[in-house]
Amino acid sequence: MISELNIVLKNLLLALTYAYFFISVGIFANELKQGEKLYNDNCAACHRVKSFTVGPSLVEISKKYSKEKEKSFLNWTNNPGKINPKTIQMPAMSHLGDPALKMVHKYVLHATKSVKETKSRHGFTPFKRPEPKYPYVKRSYMPFASPAAIAVVLNDQFSLSWDASIKRLRYGFSTANVFFSGESALDKAEKLILYKETSSQFWPFINDEQIEYQGYKLKDGTPTFMYQAGNIHITERIIQGPKVRSFVRQFTVKGSNSGAVIDLSHDGNVTIMPNKGVLERNQLTLTEKELAQFSITVTMND
Numbered sequence: 001m002i003s004e005l006n007i008v009l010k011n012l013l014l015a016l017t018y019a020y021f022f023i024s025v026g027i028f029a030n031e032l033k034q035g036e037k038l039y040n041d042n043c044a045a046c047h048r049v050k051s052f053t054v055g056p057s058l059v060e061i062s063k064k065y066s067k068e069k070e071k072s073f074l075n076w077t078n079n080p081g082k083i084n085p086k087t088i089q090m091p092a093m094s095h096l097g098d099p100a101l102k103m104v105h106k107y108v109l110h111a112t113k114s115v116k117e118t119k120s121r122h123g124f125t126p127f128k129r130p131e132p133k134y135p136y137v138k139r140s141y142m143p144f145a146s147p148a149a150i151a152v153v154l155n156d157q158f159s160l161s162w163d164a165s166i167k168r169l170r171y172g173f174s175t176a177n178v179f180f181s182g183e184s185a186l187d188k189a190e191k192l193i194l195y196k197e198t199s200s201q202f203w204p205f206i207n208d209e210q211i212e213y214q215g216y217k218l219k220d221g222t223p224t225f226m227y228q229a230g231n232i233h234i235t236e237r238i239i240q241g242p243k244v245r246s247f248v249r250q251f252t253v254k255g256s257n258s259g260a261v262i263d264l265s266h267d268g269n270v271t272i273m274p275n276k277g278v279l280e281r282n283q284l285t286l287t288e289k290e291l292a293q294f295s296i297t298v299t300m301n302d
């Protein structure tokens with residue numbers, strides 16, 4: 001008797017378990033179906049499973065809003081914020097109600113099971129500049145220089161401003177990959193300047209005014225500036241120095257029939273090393289022979 005009752009009870013339990021299982025699967029399947037419909041009617045205009053369209057893909061969404069994050073999913077859909085500046089703000093979906101939104105969430109998770117995003121997530125990938133090759137020369141707005149100034153970008157940390165209007169190097173500045181922008185940032189820009197020439201006259205034998213600028217030619221990315229005053233022809237090549245924040249100016253002077261004292265006065269904590277002549281209190285004395293070809297290495301002191 002007892003064992004028969006036991007068997008009946010066992011079967012009943014089993015039946016109940018099955019029933020519960022099938023009913024719950026049924027409910028779940030039904031919820032998914034409803035979720036899918038709700039999604040198609042209310043979200044699919046802007047969201048796709050695998051790719052970014054107006055809004056992020058469902059794959060992307062399911063990563064951020066996993067099963068445990070149902071509450072944040074409801075928070076967002078009821079009251080969306082603004083994250084990606086490249087797209088519109090999502091309209092609120094609060095009119096659907098939380099039970100419906102929960103079904104959409106279930107559907108989103110289900111639809112993205114083992115699905116990988118295919119198309120590029122263009123809306124979410126920040127624009128990357130192509131890696132610049134150093135050194136290079138560029139016309140660029142630079143404060144305290146004329147519009148004719150040319151930037152000699154030696155590397156991602158240090159650049160020079162060579163001003164064609166005064167036919168002279170003006171200053172060296174810290175680039176750190178960011179160029180000066182806008183007059184509004186003048187005081188900020190001033191802090192970036194690490195070295196500045198202050199002599200009123202660089203070449204003693206020719207007045208800056210008399211110098212005729214003849215342009216520059218490029219070799220290995222760095223410029224050789226060419227200028228002339230009367231019979232005197234000067235070329236100045238600028239190349240990377242031995243340290244990140246250092247540069248070498250290689251000069252040739254043709255047509256001078258004397259030596260010269262070159263004024264290297266400057267602002268900035270630097271070390272100046274000429275390869276020829278005598279340097280004393282920023283005055284570089286060169287004989288006629290030395291003047292014909294010499295170089296100056298300027299290195300920022302850390």
Ligand code: HEC
Nearest residue numbers: 042043046054055056061081082083084087088089090093
């Ligand atoms: C009119 C277009 C549009 C509709 C319709 C729309 N969305 Fe969005 N959704 C967006 C946009 C655009 C974003 C990205 C917003 C941003 O980054 O500022 C977004 C982002 C999301 C995010 C991600 C938020 C985050 O934290 O990154 C979720 C989740 C989301 N939507 C869910 C839904 C659901 C669910 C529906 C439908 C019930 C829906 N969206 C309907 C446009 C839409």
